[in-house]
Amino acid sequence: MNFKNKQIRPPEQAGIEVSLERLRGRQSVRTTFRLPEGVIVLLGMAAGQFGLQQKALLDQLIDNAEFMQLPDDEGGKDLQEKQPVRPKTFVLSKRSLYILEKVSRERRIPRDALVAAVIQQLMPIIRAEREKQRKRQEIYADMVTYLRYGQNLLAKTENSLGKDDQILEMMARMVRLGEEGVAKMAEIIDRGRNMEEVAVDILK
Secondary structure (H helix, E strand, C coil), rough: CCCCCCCCCCCCCCHHHHHHHHHHHHHHEEEEEEEEEHHHHHHHHHHHHHCCHHHHHHHHCCHHHHHHHHHHHHHHHHHHHHEEEEEEEEEHHHHHHHHHHHHHHHHHHHHHHHCCCCCCCHHHHHHHHHHHHHHHHHHHHHHHHHHHHHHHHHHEEEEEECCCCHHHHHHHHHHHHHHHHHHHHHHHHHHHHHHHHHCCCCCC
């Protein structure tokens, strides 16, 4: 089937045109914005925390239905005046770039300011994630203490009952599970270290 054929199609094939338009909108283009350093750091930090590519995250933010309702005072202008800006090149979908340029024209807001405003919407999420990270560390510290108690109890049990006792075998299995769980918790916490190193008020 020739998808480039623009002739009128039967009703059962009408959806092909729509699908092609959507696919074209998902094609990527490179474009450069001038953004405050804090905004650039915020996007990278959020993408890393959620395991996403920056392109995918920025596309999703721009495609958000609330984007069109951003108030004018959140256009990112104040932020750009307070912080020095630098060029940053992103790979965006054609659809996202089209939305940015359309809103910029209609609302007379600079495109760079719109991008800064969109990325700033991540700040409440990062604050919440940072608080969760703090609580994870507290729980992890408690779990390490609990594990050490179990390890000490296991050693005490071995001295009391001997190496071949059934109770010792059961306790050894529980301690091993605890050690594996604590190791996995440590990996999760390590993934959130980047949020601890960056000031939460970086965009103020």
